[in-house]
Amino acid sequence: HRLLESANRQLHQSQTELQQQTDILQSILDSMGEGVAVADELGQLLLVNPAAEKLLGPGLMKESPDAWAARHGLYLADRATPYPPEDLPLTRALRGQPCDQAEMYVHNRANRASLWLSVTARTLRNKTGVARGAVAVFSDITAHKQAEQEIRALNASLEHRVQERTAQLQATNRELEAFSYSVSHDLRAPLRTIDGFSRIMLEDYAGRLDAEGIDNLNTIRMATQRMSLLIDDILRLSKVTRMELRKVEVDLSGLAAAVAAELRSEFPAREVEFACQPGLVAHADASLMRIVLKNLLGNAWKFTGKQPGARAEFGRYEAAAGPTYFVRDNGVGFDPAYLQKLFTAFQRLHPAAEFPGTGVGLATVQRIIHRHGGRVWANSSPGQGATFFFTLPAD
Helix, strand or coil: CHHHHHHHHHHHHHHHHHHHHHHHHHHHHHHCCCEEEEEECCCCEEEECHHHHHHHCCCHHHCCHHHHHHHHCEECCCCCCECCHHHCHHHHHHCCCCEEEEEEEEEECCCCEEEEEEEEEEEEECCCCCEEEEEEEEEECHHHHHHHHHHHHHHHHHHHHHHHHHHHHHHHHHHHHHHHHHHHHHHHHHHHHHHHHHHHHHHHCHHHCCHHHHHHHHHHHHHHHHHHHHHHHHHHHHHHHHCCCCEEEEEHHHHHHHHHHHHHHHCCCCCEEEEECCCCEEEEEHHHHHHHHHHHHHHHHHHCCCCCCEEEEEEEEEECCEEEEEEEECCCCCCHHHHHHCCCCCCCCCCCCCCCCCCCHHHHHHHHHHHCCCCEEEEECCCCCEEEEEECCCC
């Protein structure tokens, strides 16, 4: 009798513990936002939580999973083809085939509900590895799919806008090419005429002109020659904007040395000490980088013209953002308050009579560096020389 009472107490305790575990499990399933369906090895449903019925529709426990596609409106991702019952994630898992994040579209005509689900299913096995059923978990991904559709629509809109913008840029480039041709041919001819006749007047009629007349003709010639240089610089600025980039490994040190040699040949009376850091190589367009160095080193030569012991330097240092190149001189420098104007075409910080030029060179440098994906800036103080920096991102 005592043994029977003890056995009854143990049974009652086990039943109580089992019921507590069942209640906990049921509470967890009821509180889940994801739907859960469990079937035995024969495909009979053992458990469906409230979230599953909220997502798929009521009455799931009363029917076979094979009937879900037709009754609850399950479709493939095309939203038109009914989901084949044999390919349902739970059915596949019952065959021992795991299924990860299978997408299905649900359109329940009864309650006019439409949503997207992601379903993951796994085979349930006992301790010996024998299949005893399967479990499927349903997640509502409607918001995610809507965001995807919005992104696709936005991308399509952006692509259309890019195509329109590209067409506009192509039209602008054609207009720019026509303008460049006009400038090159239609403006040069009258300038050559003005300069030529002014020179003839000076050569053939100098004896009939007073000093003021000769000065005026010389002023006309200087103005036409300056205009010709300005046209050349405008055309170069236009050209570097339209040129196709041909990036190769460029020996910048060798390029800078060659430019310095050209400047020494062009200005043989100048004594400029030039220092160049050896072994500087970058992936860039060689012809455009020659223009960059020609302008920067040319400025160094020009603005050290009144400086005893003139010096120019080309080098590189490693910065947090990557390699940074520089051209430094000990010339007249400039007021940093005017730094914003420095890279704008036709803006000059020194009088043309003091330092000749058209004010286009640094604008050309900036466009070339920007086309390479880099940036350019400068640092200076009046009388303290100037340093120009630029970066060339590695591709």
